[in-house]
Amino acid sequence: DIQMTQSPSTLSASVGDRVTITCRASQSISSWLAWYQQKPGKAPKLLIYMASTLESEVPSRFSGSGSGTEFTLTISSLQPDDFATYYCQHYSTYSGSFGPGTKLEIK
Amino acid sequence: EVQLVESGGGLVKPEGSLRLSCVGSGFTFSNYNMNWVRQAPGTGLEWVASISSRSTYIYYADSMKGRFTISRDNAKNSLYLHMNSLGAEDTAVYFCARDRGGNSGFFDSWGQGTLVTVSS
Numbered sequence: 001d002i003q004m005t006q007s008p009s010t011l012s013a014s015v016g017d018r019v020t021i022t023c024r025a026s027q028s029i030s031s032w033l034a035w036y037q038q039k040p041g042k043a044p045k046l047l048i049y050m051a052s053t054l055e056s057e058v059p060s061r062f063s064g065s066g067s068g069t070e071f072t073l074t075i076s077s078l079q080p081d082d083f084a085t086y087y088c089q090h091y092s093t094y095s096g097s098f099g100p101g102t103k104l105e106i107k
Numbered sequence: 108e109v110q111l112v113e114s115g116g117g118l119v120k121p122e123g124s125l126r127l128s129c130v131g132s133g134f135t136f137s138n139y140n141m142n143w144v145r146q147a148p149g150t151g152l153e154w155v156a157s158i159s160s161r162s163t164y165i166y167y168a169d170s171m172k173g174r175f176t177i178s179r180d181n182a183k184n185s186l187y188l189h190m191n192s193l194g195a196e197d198t199a200v201y202f203c204a205r206d207r208g209g210n211s212g213f214f215d216s217w218g219q220g221t222l223v224t225v226s227s
Contacts, residue, residue: 001169034213036152043202043217044144044152055215087152091212095166096142098152 004099012107023071023088109133109216116221129186129203137181140206145199
């Protein structure tokens with residue numbers, strides 16, 4: 001099975017900061033990677049798929065990059081609404097494994 | 108508007124069984140692969156099972172095989188998860204999630220979740 005890791009596990013930042021979250025796969029997954037945002041008590045929200053394709057209506061300050069085993073999610077200028085937990089997901093037809101999550105906190 | 112509404116969660120004793128349901132609306136349910144994803148308290152997301160649009164293909168996470176059964180009834184726009192031999196490790200919020208389409212494997216719509224608590 002492919003294992004997903006994320007770093008850091010917690011990230012403290014301020015409004016306006018540029019932040020980057022890293023996701024690594026235990027073996028190459030090409031670009032089969034999605035990113036989700038989850039707020040406490042809520043369902044996850046799809047942000048990015050195919051490693052870098054922005055889901056509709058997701059603000060352009062979010063971007064994704066990478067392929068193979070290393071991927072990044074970047075928020076160019078943090079907004080108050082962005083403080084949440086972010087998960088990467090390796091997906092394939094009829095299965096998927098999530099990373100452990102990165103909690104983005106207000107500094 | 109796409110909506111997914113789960114139900115059926117609750118308190119169940121160890122070794123007990125439970126059936127979760129998810130009703131979809133605002134889209135053609137029979138055209139989409141569907142999934143269950145769970146989240147234990149204070150932890151991350153764990154994919155549970157997937158079922159294709161016509162129930163032709165069904166897949167489970169290894170830890171759920173043999174205990175959980177995913178099914179659907181397209182006439183009722185409904186997705187189900189039958190869970191047997193429940194243990195404390197199955198305590199979690201269970202989300203149903205819609206596949207983006209085209210056998211993509213990632214999830215563009217989620218329900219609000221239903222909490223399953225396994226405890227004596």
